[in-house]
Amino acid sequence: MIDTIYVEAAITGHPRALSIIHRFPKARVIECTSYQEVFNRRQQNFRVQKTHPALILAHKSKPRLHPVPEGQHLGATHNYYFSHLLNCPFDCRYCFLQGMFASANYVLFVNYEDFVTEIADVCATHSGPVHLFSGYDCDSLALEPLSNFAAHFVAALAEIDNAVLELRTKSTQIRSLLKTSPNPGTIVAMSLAPESVAANLEHGAPPLGERLRAMRRVQDHGFKVGLRFDPIIPISDAASVFRHFFAQVFAEINSSSVHSVTLGGFRLPKAFAKRMVRLYPNEALFAGPRDELNGTLIYRGDVGDNTVAIARNELARYISADKILLQHSVDQPEIPPQDAHPQ
Amino acid sequence: MHTLTNLIVALPSEAAPLIDNFRLSRCTKARGLKVYGRDNIRLVIAGVGKIAAAAAVGYIAGTEPADARHIWINIGIAGHATLPKGSLAIAHRIIDRATGATFYPAFACPVPCDSYSLTCHDAPNTAYADAEMHDMESSGFFATASRFSSVEFIHSIKVISDNSARDIGLLTREIISEMIGVHAATVKSFAARLECLADSHLAPGIALPLEALLARWHFTATQQSQLRDIARRWALVRADHEWPGDAFARCKSSRDVISHLNAELEQTPIQLSSSAES
Ligand code: SF4
Numbered sequence: 001m002i003d004t005i006y007v008e009a010a011i012t013g014h015p016r017a018l019s020i021i022h023r024f025p026k027a028r029v030i031e032c033t034s035y036q037e038v039f040n041r042r043q044q045n046f047r048v049q050k051t052h053p054a055l056i057l058a059h060k061s062k063p064r065l066h067p068v069p070e071g072q073h074l075g076a077t078h079n080y081y082f083s084h085l086l087n088c089p090f091d092c093r094y095c096f097l098q099g100m101f102a103s104a105n106y107v108l109f110v111n112y113e114d115f116v117t118e119i120a121d122v123c124a125t126h127s128g129p130v131h132l133f134s135g136y137d138c139d140s141l142a143l144e145p146l147s148n149f150a151a152h153f154v155a156a157l158a159e160i161d162n163a164v165l166e167l168r169t170k171s172t173q174i175r176s177l178l179k180t181s182p183n184p185g186t187i188v189a190m191s192l193a194p195e196s197v198a199a200n201l202e203h204g205a206p207p208l209g210e211r212l213r214a215m216r217r218v219q220d221h222g223f224k225v226g227l228r229f230d231p232i233i234p235i236s237d238a239a240s241v242f243r244h245f246f247a248q249v250f251a252e253i254n255s256s257s258v259h260s261v262t263l264g265g266f267r268l269p270k271a272f273a274k275r276m277v278r279l280y281p282n283e284a285l286f287a288g289p290r291d292e293l294n295g296t297l298i299y300r301g302d303v304g305d306n307t308v309a310i311a312r313n314e315l316a317r318y319i320s321a322d323k324i325l326l327q328h329s330v331d332q333p334e335i336p337p338q339d340a341h342p343q
Numbered sequence: 344m345h346t347l348t349n350l351i352v353a354l355p356s357e358a359a360p361l362i363d364n365f366r367l368s369r370c371t372k373a374r375g376l377k378v379y380g381r382d383n384i385r386l387v388i389a390g391v392g393k394i395a396a397a398a399a400v401g402y403i404a405g406t407e408p409a410d411a412r413h414i415w416i417n418i419g420i421a422g423h424a425t426l427p428k429g430s431l432a433i434a435h436r437i438i439d440r441a442t443g444a445t446f447y448p449a450f451a452c453p454v455p456c457d458s459y460s461l462t463c464h465d466a467p468n469t470a471y472a473d474a475e476m477h478d479m480e481s482s483g484f485f486a487t488a489s490r491f492s493s494v495e496f497i498h499s500i501k502v503i504s505d506n507s508a509r510d511i512g513l514l515t516r517e518i519i520s521e522m523i524g525v526h527a528a529t530v531k532s533f534a535a536r537l538e539c540l541a542d543s544h545l546a547p548g549i550a551l552p553l554e555a556l557l558a559r560w561h562f563t564a565t566q567q568s569q570l571r572d573i574a575r576r577w578a579l580v581r582a583d584h585e586w587p588g589d590a591f592a593r594c595k596s597s598r599d600v601i602s603h604l605n606a607e608l609e610q611t612p613i614q615l616s617s618s619a620e621s
Contacts, residue, residue: 003450003453004435004450006447028435028457028458030435030436030447030460031436032436032445032447033445037445037447038447041447041494043489043490043492043493043494044449044493044494044495045451045493045495045544045545047544048451048493048495048540048541048544048545049449049451049495051451051452051540051544052450052451052452054449054450093620234612234613235612235613236612236614280620281546281547281548281549281575282546282548282549282579282620283579283620284579284580284613284614284620285613287575287576287579287580287608287613288580288611288612288613289608289609289610289611289612
């Protein structure tokens with residue numbers, strides 16, 4: 001329950017801000033000049049704030065679209081990410097947002113129309129499909145009842161011929177999607193992990209079974225679905241855990257009509273990892289064996305035991321190897337770029 | 344490492360009911376400021392104004408152990424144009440009238456009263472034109488306390504003492520003490536809630552003893568910090584192995600020790616069930 005809302009003075013009259021504030025009649029509403037005064041200041045504790053996050057309503061100025069880092073896309077030529085929201089109501093212990101942001105408060109940028117205009121402008125400069133990732137700095141759907149993000153963007157981006165929107169989520173907030181006509185330019189991508197990983201590390205996120213059922217409903221409704229197995233947490237007994245896990249996944253999801261599947265090792269920029277250890281000094285997840293590569297820590301299961309490779313082999317029982325996209329892994333094999341054009 | 348709750352007040356009349364309620368006694372070693380305390384609670388009578396409040400915070404932070412976790416609560420009277428006299432309020436924004444600097448205390452647990460913006464003045468002011476509280480300490484208090492603690496643990500709690508210049512003229516020491524005293528128990532339970540939050544979320548890392556290793560070899564400052572980190576990781580993933588294993592038998596230098604212990608860690612996979620700091 002949100003009991004503190006910060007709102008930038010410039011948007012106190014914005015209809016979206018007003019309607020969100022209206023939903024929380026008991027919340028204290030505090031005006032600020034810029035969201036950064038509250039969100040970016042030093043001397044905040046992400047872990048403590050996570051117990052009781054506030055909502056910050058803000059205006060996002062340009063640039064609103066950013067190029068996607070290499071090795072983090074679905075193989076298209078033009079890839080951008082944008083963030084209508086910073087942070088997430090779930091509390092995955094491996095989440096890099098803990099190391100990236102000083103604050104666990106949610107920042108919701110209410111000027112959706114400006115995002116859509118900028119997306120249209122950028123798409124107009126490219127002739128091929130433009131992949132737009134909305135779940136880099138947040139979970140795309142987890143705050144849907146509050147944000148109406150998917151309801152707005154799925155419909156708005158359907159008007160842009162070459163726009164392909166990826167909604168990435170662990171949540172089961174699919175009601176607005178089920179009310180929207182599916183279009184070929186939207187991929188609903190669910191992040192999944194074996195039950196033991198989800199139970200131990202994905203605090204507050206729906207259990208595997210609920211995520212799969214939500215995914216199935218979205219697939220049945222006609223949306224393209226993607227599966228995201230990223231990060232693969234290094235665990236012992238990986239082969240049997242992943243065999244059982246993928247059997248569960250593909251008992252619910254029709255593998256032949258899955259749009260894309262990604263798999264990635266557990267990796268963290270070193271600076272983020274350092275902050276996360278400071279927040280959770282007694283978390284064994286960050287204490288295991290790891291390699292350092294160009295400023296990134298790559299956690300592995302054991303010497304000679306690459307959980308990503310094991311998971312990939314198990315996954316290949318259901319999905320052809322050329323459809324599995326590896327996202328930055330220690331021993332990433334050469335995979336030809338895949339055109340994820342939705343048409 | 345322990346959690347200290349620090350109460351910063353301007354006036355002796357504000358302090359008196361808190362000293363009673365928290366059962367504090369005078370710290371005879373304190374110099375230059377009146378400090379009261381008991382166990383993990385400190386109260387400083389800072390004097391009036393933001394500089395005095397800042398000095399009081401600095402004094403406590405400088406005299407307590409460097410690894411203490413601090414909770415800071417500034418308690419005192421404040422003016423407001425319309426709030427009922429005697430009511431309790433907490434600041435959700437503090438504006439330094441002289442500099443324009445703005446601070447936002449963060450609420451990470453339920454608070455015991457309504458919250459308002461608080462403007463901090465350099466000199467007495469009774470032109471309470473807007474819906475804000477007014478005091479003379481909060482900005483100096485907050486700016487300094489935020490050097491030592493994160494903003495979830497720094498709060499200004501005010502008792503509304505007056506709505507106008509005329510009211511101020513009627514305030515006596517007894518009235519102020521009575522107004523604060525009414526809310527002392529509430530302040531105490533809020534402080535306890537913050538302490539609980541700090542204890543459960545600011546826990547230090549597990550520490551394994553380093554003395555034997557440090558006595559045997561010379562470790563540079565950087566190596567000592569690497570060694571502390573290795574010991575923390577060891578406690579988490581190799582708890583069932585003796586620490587530091589066979590390092591004494593096998594190593595010839597501090598550098599050897601670090602690479603030997605690191606190599607041991609690199610062979611040890613994490614067990615998911617032990618990985619659950621929520
Ligand atoms: S669901 Fe995603 S964004 Fe949210 S906490 Fe987990 S990893 Fe982070």
